[in-house]
Amino acid sequence: MKYHSLPHSSLEISKICLGTMTFGEQNTKKEAFEQLDYALERGVNFIDTAEMYPVPPKAKTQGLTEKYIGDWLSQSDKRHKVILATKVAGPRSVPYIRDNMSLDRKNIHLAIDDSLKRLQTDYIDLYQLHWPQRQTNCFGQLNYPYPETNEEVTLIETLEALNDLIKAGKVRHIGVSNETPWGVMTLLKLAEKHDLPRIVSIQNPYNLLNRSFEVGLSEISHHEGVELLAYSPLAFGCLSGKYLNGQRPALARCTLFDRFVRYFTPSGAEATQAYVDLANKHGLDPAQMALAFVNQRPFVASNIIGATNLQQLQANIDSIDLNLSDELLKELYEIGAKFSNPCP
DSSP states (O other), X not given: OXXXXXXXXXXXXXXXXXXOTTBTTTBOHHHHHHHHHHHHHTTOOEEEOOTTOSSSOOTTTTTHHHHHHHHHHHHHTOGGGOEEEEEEOOSSSOTTSOSOOOSSHHHHHHHHHHHHHHHTOSOEEEEEESSOSSOOXXXXXXXXXXXXXXXXXXXXXXXXXXXXXXXXXXXXXXXXESOOHHHHHHHHHHHHHHTOOOEEEEEEEXXXXXXXXXXXXXXXXXXXXOEEEEEOTTTTTGGGTTTGGGOOXXXXXXXXXXXXXXXXXXXXXXXXXXXXXXXXXXXXXXXHHHHHHXXXXXXXXXXXXXXXXXXXXXXXXXXXXXXXXXXXXXXXXXXXXXXXXXXX
């Protein structure tokens, strides 16, 4: 395994992070434990979860992912060996978690206490805002909404609430997710101006079909040291090629749940076919090639992989040992130019 020191923090994280959003939906508690054990054996020390998980989000299962991880931490006595990240949900989409889902002081304090209880720990290494308080283009939407009213909860109030958690020893570092360049830079400026905690990471989607991060946010990563925790590196599994030509493998996520349509555009399918053909040409597994591409980006601090079985998990972790040649990268860039960001 390779490790990376996250700028502006005391965290040294594995370049592969174990994503856990399948725990409690597609994976049983026993399977979750097996994945956690195996990942740790392979040198993965970074685990990412969220109060909203598992996905797809449901009131009935909400919090199960954190509970499974908490039981594993308690039974294995390995809390000291892992860097644990979780997220507080923002307003919209999941009103069943709390009566008011705003990212204000009250709700952030409630959220952290509930997460700590489920995770059976007294601190979180990296606490992230799952998505912004304000309306913006999250999760692949286009056409900026131009909201007519200002948000009742300001970014400064959210930062002050997160500062409370750090002072209380409940959180070591803070980050954001599904954020924009404006949001990241505003949070950095507010932190500097008001002597508040600095965000140290941004968790956004990044893969061969969705390279939106490279426009704006990658420059911020370079100059400000707010590096990417890349999620959906396989584009919901599409980049493995298993969904090409209308295939729907049994028990696969996009077979079970029809809500995951982001990477199924016509141009996305054409690009996927081109990437799969390229991997086959070079004798590579398409999924490992796609993961290795993300691993090698200079702005990526860690690549958040997910799996529903140990075979997938092993193959995904093995991508850390695959180094893409300059020749192959050139061919990847050519496909990327032909199919320019087909699934933003």
